Amino acid sequence: MGYLGQIFVMAMTAIFIQNFVLARFLGLCPYLGVSKKLDSALGMGLAVIFVMTLASAFTFLINKYLLIRYDILYLQTITFILTIAALVQFVEMVIQKNAPALYNSLGVFLPLITTNCAVLGVAILNTTAFRPDGVTAYNFLDSVLNGFFSGVGFTVVLLAMAGIRMRLEKSEIPKSMQGMPIALILAGIMALAFYGFMGWKI
Amino acid sequence: MSFIKQLSRGLIKENPTFVIVLGMCPTLAVTTSVINALGMGFAATFVLICSNAIISLIKDITPSKIRIPVYVVVIAAFVSVVDMVMAAYVPALHKSLGLFIPLIVVNCIILGRAEAFASKNNVIMSIADGIGMGLGFTLSLSLVATVREIIGAGTWLGMRVTPLTYDPALIAILAPGAFITLGFLMALMNMLKEKK
Numbered sequence: 001m002g003y004l005g006q007i008f009v010m011a012m013t014a015i016f017i018q019n020f021v022l023a024r025f026l027g028l029c030p031y032l033g034v035s036k037k038l039d040s041a042l043g044m045g046l047a048v049i050f051v052m053t054l055a056s057a058f059t060f061l062i063n064k065y066l067l068i069r070y071d072i073l074y075l076q077t078i079t080f081i082l083t084i085a086a087l088v089q090f091v092e093m094v095i096q097k098n099a100p101a102l103y104n105s106l107g108v109f110l111p112l113i114t115t116n117c118a119v120l121g122v123a124i125l126n127t128t129a130f131r132p133d134g135v136t137a138y139n140f141l142d143s144v145l146n147g148f149f150s151g152v153g154f155t156v157v158l159l160a161m162a163g164i165r166m167r168l169e170k171s172e173i174p175k176s177m178q179g180m181p182i183a184l185i186l187a188g189i190m191a192l193a194f195y196g197f198m199g200w201k202i
Numbered sequence: 203m204s205f206i207k208q209l210s211r212g213l214i215k216e217n218p219t220f221v222i223v224l225g226m227c228p229t230l231a232v233t234t235s236v237i238n239a240l241g242m243g244f245a246a247t248f249v250l251i252c253s254n255a256i257i258s259l260i261k262d263i264t265p266s267k268i269r270i271p272v273y274v275v276v277i278a279a280f281v282s283v284v285d286m287v288m289a290a291y292v293p294a295l296h297k298s299l300g301l302f303i304p305l306i307v308v309n310c311i312i313l314g315r316a317e318a319f320a321s322k323n324n325v326i327m328s329i330a331d332g333i334g335m336g337l338g339f340t341l342s343l344s345l346v347a348t349v350r351e352i353i354g355a356g357t358w359l360g361m362r363v364t365p366l367t368y369d370p371a372l373i374a375i376l377a378p379g380a381f382i383t384l385g386f387l388m389a390l391m392n393m394l395k396e397k398k
Contacts, residue, residue: 023377025231029310032226074286077304078278085271114270117227117308124304176392180223181385188381195378 006132007145014149017198020118021157022191027118031158032183034109041162045155047109049148051091052119055084056147059123060140080123088114122150157190205330212334218311219342220391225311228302229343230380236359239347241295243340245288245303249280250312250339251332254320258328261321273316274307281306311339349383350374 020026027048034044059080067073092110096103113119126143130136138146164186173182218224225246232242256276257264264272285303288296296303306312315335320328351357354374356364364370373379 025227025377025380026305028226028230029224032223074282077282077285077307078275081274081278081307082271085274114274115308115310115313117305120305120308121301124301174389176396177389181389181392184381184385184388188378188385191378191381195376 009132010142010146011149011152012200014146015153015156016194017200019153019157019194020121020150021154022187022194024121026121027116027154030109030112030116031154031161031187032180034112035158035161035165035183038159038162038166040109041158042155043105044109044112045151045158047113048116048118048154049151051084051088051110051113052122052151052154053144053148054087054091055119055123056126056143057140058083058087060126060138060143063127076124076127080120084119084123085114118150118154122147157194160190161186205326208327208330209334212331212336212338213341214338216335217338217342218335219339220388222311222314224314225309225339227305228309229346230384232299232302233343233347233350233380233383234375235351235355236344236347237295238298239343240340241288241292242299242302243336243343245284245299246306246309246312246339247333247336248284249277249306250315250336251329252280253277253312253316254328254332255325257316257320258323258325264321269321270313270317273313273321277312277316278307311335346380346384346387349387350379353383354379 014020018024021028021031030044030048035041062079062083063076067076067079088110092103095110126138126146129138129142129146131138131142161183165183168182168186177185212218216222219226219229228242228246232238253273253276257273260272260276281304284306285296288299288303315331319331323331348358351359352363353371354376356362356368356370374383
């Protein structure tokens with residue numbers, strides 16, 4: 001299997017088989033909170049892909065050249081969350097200055113991403129993940145790609161959920177099931193559907 | 203408001219999981235068994251009490267512009283403490299909770315209480331709020347875990363509670379079961395609230 005094949009396996013695993021939301025339970029707050037309208041779901045999804053890719057790159061470098069070199073791995077949680085918070089703040093300022101149109105559509109979602117556990121989750125998972133041979137750890141490119149594909153996986157299910165919830169608004173639901181309960185049951189059925197991918201041998 | 207009153211608010215009336223709907227990731231991920239739920243609940247409670255106390259103590263010297271990073275560092279410090287203590291004394295539980303221990307840092311309940319309560323009230327009240335919210339979180343985690351463990355494995359805290367003829371429905375322990383169980387529990391709460 002060449003490197004491209006490995007990347008394909010990584011993409012399919014992150015998007016379908018081990019989906020961040022439905023199989024790993026990460027990033028549920030935005031998944032349930034921002035999935036009422038399709039366009040805001042798309043904005044949130046794009047912002048998450050962007051931040052997850054950048055955060056994977058930065059945390060990989062910090063982990064390898066700072067934490068491992070000076071043997072201070074016990075500071076991982078603090079350094080990673082600070083890196084992500086600083087990164088989000090920086091990205092927000094850059095976008096606001098250089099691309100006001102993009103800022104207007106993504107801006108409101110950016111501060112929310114700091115506390116999105118999918119971002120910290122992918123950063124920590126990258127440091128413990130292994131390449132298909134099971135021995136070598138992820139290198140820089142692997143981490144960045146894994147961050148990107150995990151973000152795509154998050155966006156795919158967020159968009160699907162938003163599409164279903166928009167249709168759901170017009171249907172009759174028992175009063176006690178309205179809002180959060182029916183959204184959770186929907187997510188459960190979706191997770192059940194995604195379980196089908198587990199039998200997929202690639 | 204008295205200490206006890208503040209403490210009891212988090213348990214039922216402002217229950218973080220069922221009423222405010224915060225901290226969904228651990229609620230769904232670690233409730234495969236009651237023991238995991240209790241471990242997660244107490245870890246989060248400890249962090250919540252300590253961070254609430256510290257944040258309330260430093261509220262007058264924290265510049266409001268950088269308050270969120272300051273809160274996050276305080277919370278992350280206590281999470282690292284819990285992480286190391288659990289790895290040393292309860293390694294099995296630490297392993298089964300895995301990634302979700304460092305992720306207590308981004309649990310919205312903790313940052314939410316720091317911002318909404320501890321940054322405005324005195325130390326004693328903030329500690330009471332931390333205990334109440336923490337126990338409310340633990341309570342709802344154990345409730346979800348109880349339903350899932352009994353249906354999915356036929357046991358409660360590892361003890362068998364169903365007759366031997368009952369064939370456990372594994373789906374309740376898997377990912378889809380988590381969503382569906384919590385959905386029905388929330389619907390049940392809404393129904394009870396309407397009846398009143």
